[in-house]
Amino acid sequence: MLNLERYWENPHILEVNRQEPRAYYIPYADAASAMAGKRSRSPFYRTLNGGWKFKYYSSVHHIQESFYDSDFDASGWDDLLVPSCWQTEGYDQLHYTNVNYPIPCDPPYVPDENPAGLYIRDFRLEEAWNGKQTYTVFEGVNSCFYLWVNGQFAGYSQGSRMPAEFDITPFLQQGINRMAVMVLKWCDGTYLEDQDLWRFSGIFRDVYLLGREQAHIRDVFAKPELSKNFVEGVLRCELETAGSLTVTAELQDAEGRVCASGQVNADGHAELLLQVREPVLWNAENPYLYELFVSDGRETIHFPVGFRTVSVEDGIFKLNGQAIKLKGVNRHDSHPDLGQTIPLEHMIQDLQLMKRHNVNTVRTSHYPNDPRFLELCDRFGFYVVDESDLECHGLAVSGDFHQLTQDPSWEKAFVDRVERMVERDKNHASVIMWSLGNESGYGANHIAMAKWAQKRDDSRLVHYEGAATRYGGDTDTEDLDIESEMYPSLAYVEAYGTDESRTKPLFLCEYSHAMGNGPGDLKEYWDLFYKYPNLMGGCVWEWNDHGIRAQTSSGEEYFGYGGDFGDQPNDGNFCIDGLVSPDRVPHTGLLELKQIIAPVRIEAVDAGKGALRLTNLYDFNGLDHLSFAWKLEADGELVEQGVLHHVEADPQQSAAVTVPFKHLPTAGRCFLTVSVRLKEEKAWAESGYEIAFAQFDLGGKPAGADQEQVWLDQLRQRPLSIREEGSLITVEGLDFRHVFDTVKGTFVRLSKHNVDMLQSPLAFSIWRAPTDNDRNIKHRWMEEGFHRAGMKVYACSIRKQSGHELEMAVDFSLGGYMKHPVLKGQAVWQIDGSGEVSLSVKVQVREGLPFLPRFGLQITMPKGNELAEYFGFGPGESYIDKHHSARMGKYMQRVDDMFEPYVMPQENGSRYGTEWASVTNELGMGLQFTGANPFSFSASHYFPEDLDQAGHLHELMKREETIVHLDYRMSGIGSNSCGPELLEKYRLDEKAFEFALRLRPVFKEDE
Incomplete structure (x- = not known):
């Protein structure tokens, strides 16, 4: 057994030598390359993704070799691609469980037979990095890891789905350098990561090096602020530097025109204010982004900026002063072959599919997703409920659901998870709510999380469903900005909507469980959401089936679920509960959701005469980007067709329209269908793509029936x-x-x-x-x-x-x-x-x-x-x-x-x-x-x-x-x-x- 400090069973030690959390960014040499966002072209970035030497141990106690020594011979080890989950690469046990912990519930202790994965990577730094501060960033490692560089201990971190950054400058040498990592499957943090998912392990997100100047910009918090009438905008840039610097900031609009700039001398902390007259506001329908470039003359950092406000007024949720509805889904990082290692194109595919099906909100269930996912949400236009990597659901089985959140010795671990999420994601316009996690009881530690988040960032709301009264726990919910429920009855939702004493809007963070052939109750929920202003919408559970691609002994492919791999305990096919299949083929439930949350509603006034009422359910858009095609059919055969012209209605307003068909057929079962389509191509759909439709039964009996x-x-x-x-x-x-x-x-x-x-x-x-x-x-x-x-x-x-x-x-x-x-x-x-x-x-x-x-x-x-x-x-x-x-x-x-x-x-x-x-x-x-x-x-x-x-x-x-x-x-x-x-x-x-x-x-x- 290695002579190691057992950090993995000490909730008071969450890291050793880890850098303070900061905003996600990559430094570039200039604004043009920063805008392009090609990381490999930055002279300050070096990927460590790729082939690593790897050895798996069924228990950390079986490790006898000093594998982290700089001269250790790892030539006989396996080759493993990083990032990856080691279970999808043939090591250890594929294991799906929902509520139950896969280990005895004895926090903070984990089994002595704790599997470990050892990683070794040799790398060479270019001469241009001589004299620079060199950092290594691990964007996601499950569940904890020890780091050595050239045989010297460099640090420790836990918290699986948040970045860990280390200054490794003191350990580097000329020529070849060696990085060694030991990843443990379980640690005390495992008790805080009991999400409903496959239990993957390893270095599953990107790993890279950053070469920074001795004095550099360390952190930026770009906070858009708006006047009450939205005419005046200020971008408040809170800067943190390592050393003394002159920092310039330039804000460009979406057309590339400079609309504000400033400069400040910074030594540790400074602030820049950039004034913007009549800013174009960001929302999910029109995701207008300004581009902020912050530079010290050698490095340039880029942040997209969306001007928008999030508020609750008279119990109603509003964005930019407009009451909106969140038409959402819950999304896990899940890939049928790679587990929780998610390629960029896979994220894009998810968001394009969501856009095509009228989804405007994503809850990152139940942890921060890959940081690039939020960049995509900014640009595609999504509202994001960003959720802390925190779930203690297994404690409900043990009988003490609130055990950890009421224990002061775990407060640091709780707050660490919201702090690292907020700091990483604070510059994203798409993030409208910070969530304190999921199904983890409720008590003083959650309250401490909420207070920290509100103090650090008062521009967003704080959400946590686990404070619902039915769970018991602490009754102090003052620091939570909304009321949240999972799977409530329609009667409860309507009672909330009619209760004038409610001062917080209601958000259904999970509803309409889309498992298998389902869901079948969407319309009833949305009838209520639209009826009552204090109902802000919700997120269907969930976006995708979590099947793992597998093969039978005869080579037949299928998607496996809990128990298919000998895993115990397991929750069977409860992970197969999405609107799309594991390989992203839409189920009919997604088609149903698309139609029910469609942004245009068309109702009959006198359909037999072509008289209809059209309601624009967009929150900000008019209808000028849509076309309205109609057709009249009899017995399924086309009789007449055309296009409605000059269809206009402001957001949340209705208009009368008339379909100009010449006459109704005298024979046949007649139906009038109106199809709402895109006029122009979008990043997520082609021109002519159907957004919604409406169909009206005009009666009649089949032709020739008599x-x-x-x-x-x-x-x-x-x-x-x-x-x-x-x-x-x-x-x-x-x-x-x-x-x-x-x-x-x-x-x-x-x-x-x-x-x-x-x-x-x-x-x-x-x-x-x-x-x-x-x-x-x-x-x-x-x-x-x-x-x-x-x-x-x-x-x-x-x-x-x-x-x-x-x-x-x-x-x-x-x-x-x-x-x-x-x-x-x-x-x-x-x-x-x-x-x-x-x-x-x-x-x-x-x-x-x-x-x-x-x-x-x-x-x-x-x-x-x-x-x-x-x-x-x-x-x-x-x-x-x-x-x-x-x-x-x-x-x-x-x-x-x-x-x-x-x-x-x-x-x-x-x-x-x-x-x-x-x-x-x-x-x-x-x-x-x-x-x-x-x-x-x-x-x-x-x-x-x-x-x-x-x-x-x-x-x-x-x-x-x-x-x-x-x-x-x-x-x-x-x-x-x-x-x-x-x-x-x-x-x-x-x-x-x-x-x-x-x-x-x-x-x-x-x-």
Whole structure:
């Protein structure tokens, strides 16, 4: 064992020789190169990213060698790319856990078998750095590390996701230098880093050297200040220098014009004031940035500057004096291959996707993200809730949630985390709130954090959800600027909105848990956010699934989650809870969010006459950057189209518009759709990209419906041949042959021109493969046997028979062993001379049961039935509480394309509000379905049981048959994986209902 000071178990020692925290920057030689921001072109910067020698130990106690000696032979060690997480490189254990600590809960102590990673890097400094102060910066190391340079101990640091900077000048030598680092997997800081994520280790963010003059600019706090009327602006530049310097500051506008400049002699601390007349204000819709260049004549440091104010006035959250809504998501640093090591292009991809889906806010859950991410947020235009690297969720399991925040011996560790975040990120216009962390109890140490943040920076708000009264803890929340909640009920949110005694706005830092097929309750929240001024919006949990790309033994790729790598304890697929997949493919939940938080709302005044009301929901923008295209369709076919001209409405204002279509079609199901699109290309979307849409049902019935009815009525009069053989009743017509089984109480064969349409008997179904948001209710469903419910036939009789018609009544129940039947009903089946089968069913559900997942008809069709055509909400999946991003129309899709590939298979692919559908083979031979009322329709190559039993997509065995569901109703999706229970109006909770369907064998090409 190395003879080391055990800093890793001492909460009083957070660092040794680490520099005081400062703003993030890279010094350059001049303003032009500073503006370009190419770090490698700075003469004062030298990356240490790249290949390091590496050796992994399962325990720090196993290290016997003095690896940090300058002459140590590491040639036999592995090569490891830095930055990286060592778990994604094949070392140690991939491990996902949410609440539970992966170690015994015994703060500040960690297991003696504490894994360690040893890193060695040789580097040479150019002669131009002779005489300079040389610093090394580690932007992120999990969880703590010891540093040696040329065999001499240079420092120690902990706090995984914040920079650590060391002055290594005294340890350097001419020629080759050696840096050695020992990283420990766990330290006392681990108790403060119990976030819901994969537990990665190592040097996972950038490492570099800075060569500075002996006297240099050490820190800059560029604080924009505005007069009450926003006419006058002052940029207050608080400077800290190492040594005596003459410092100049120049502020340029976005067009490169110098609008203010100044100079000051500084020796330690100084201040410069730059006056700006009528500054252009920064906001997420118009992220106008000035460029500040601070120079000492040798080094130039660049900071983008956004003039803006953040305030709470009369309980309302405001930016630049304007009440705004935060349309946010929670975002982890997460990459499917690299873990928490995030490439710049990956960050850009995330932000572009967010912009494309109308997101304007990011909460950096639950730690400061890579510093370059905030630079991107400044320029793309996002509001950022910057969160301290602090979560003690595992203490809730131990029974003392507030243990550490109430312990004075941990105050330094708590405050250190907010201090280093604020100092690093203080110059970013995008940061509008400092967050004190997440789920860590609440007490004196949090209050000390809040007081420190407010004293250091009074231009932003301080947020912490963990002070909510339901958690207990300290009741003193005076130093918190807003009220924050996670996953509250709609009733709570509305009660807050109507409570005039509330002096703080309400922010839902987490709501609408987007796990798997979800969320399904977004609209209800946003109806309230828009209704009440003191509701400032919220952040959906969360942005992306945290799956790790893996391969089966046969080479099949999949995304792994907790438990897939032998990790214990684990929280399974609870990390698969995002709006996008691990490789950033949007889920339908993101499309739903995009439409619900869209910045333009269009409502009908008299849609049949084209009279609409348009509301501009932007906080600052007009509508001149948007175009409004419209189209009129009948039966899914284009009738007329055009563009609305001169559409104008100020922010938060409405205007009347008229769609100038010539006339409504006299036949056909008619819909008017207005598409809101970008006029010009943006950094995040192409010209013509759709921001939002609105669709209006103008009524009507399908063209030719009357003629088809006449034709069908004629066909229905064709003679039938009815033959009974035992329990089977065979019904034949001119071109069809159907068979009904009186024992099974259902049709076992439907055919036309000798083409069989059924692989299995028709069956009633109440079960769906539970979604992630069913994770709580599914236990009650299974207790009542919903998943094993089979059909019992009590009686089956012919009620009516003639030469061209047969009608049978079936008294039945659905239930499973051990329990009383879930429901009882009567199904009336009718068949006529056309070959069409009509079903009318009346159902009584047993009292005392939870709501049903679904009720409908399950049809198993033979191999080859791959084409689905329908008129309903599409083209993607849609549900009763998750269809606002879908449009009514006529769609033709392959069955495979109706499947939604969630990382963990579950109910998916239903089409809500379907009026008719058909499933056929490539030649158009199959079945057509029509409901007396709109129904939910799906077609898949998987039974619900197949989806339920598979833990991953690669475990699904695609069936040749096509399984069709025609549901009277499917219960909604909700977000109860973590959020409130499914709203009652979206539950199939009726105790009595009726359902009617018609099934018709078709040869579409002949009709």
